[in-house]
Amino acid sequence: MPRIVFVRPEGESQEVEAAEGASAMRAALVGGVSGITADCGGEASCATCHVYVAEQWLDQVGGPGPDEDDMLDFAACQRQPNSRLSCQIRITDGLDGLVLTLPESQ
Numbered sequence: 001m002p003r004i005v006f007v008r009p010e011g012e013s014q015e016v017e018a019a020e021g022a023s024a025m026r027a028a029l030v031g032g033v034s035g036i037t038a039d040c041g042g043e044a045s046c047a048t049c050h051v052y053v054a055e056q057w058l059d060q061v062g063g064p065g066p067d068e069d070d071m072l073d074f075a076a077c078q079r080q081p082n083s084r085l086s087c088q089i090r091i092t093d094g095l096d097g098l099v100l101t102l103p104e105s106q
């Protein structure tokens, strides 16, 4: 099972297992990662699952789709070039070890 590392803004990290095909957001919730509220349940319409993708994973994760791109403008913390909504990141075996940093707030 792929593993994802969530890094808190203060630097503390938490590793969780993610079912292939599930979203990174779902893996965080199932794994008990705090800092992702996911109010809309994964519909790309709340921006409370905002994460920053570690630079070395950017190519593999890819960029946001059009709807996600629009919604990222409403994130509580400023979006950055590596911002994604974690509900829109589908986990594959190739993303084993993915590092996602949580924003200060959602």
Ligand code: FES
Binding pocket: 025, 037, 038, 039, 040, 041, 042, 043, 044, 045, 046, 047, 048, 049, 071, 085, 086, 087, 088
């Ligand atoms: Fe709402 Fe991701 S859970 S945008």
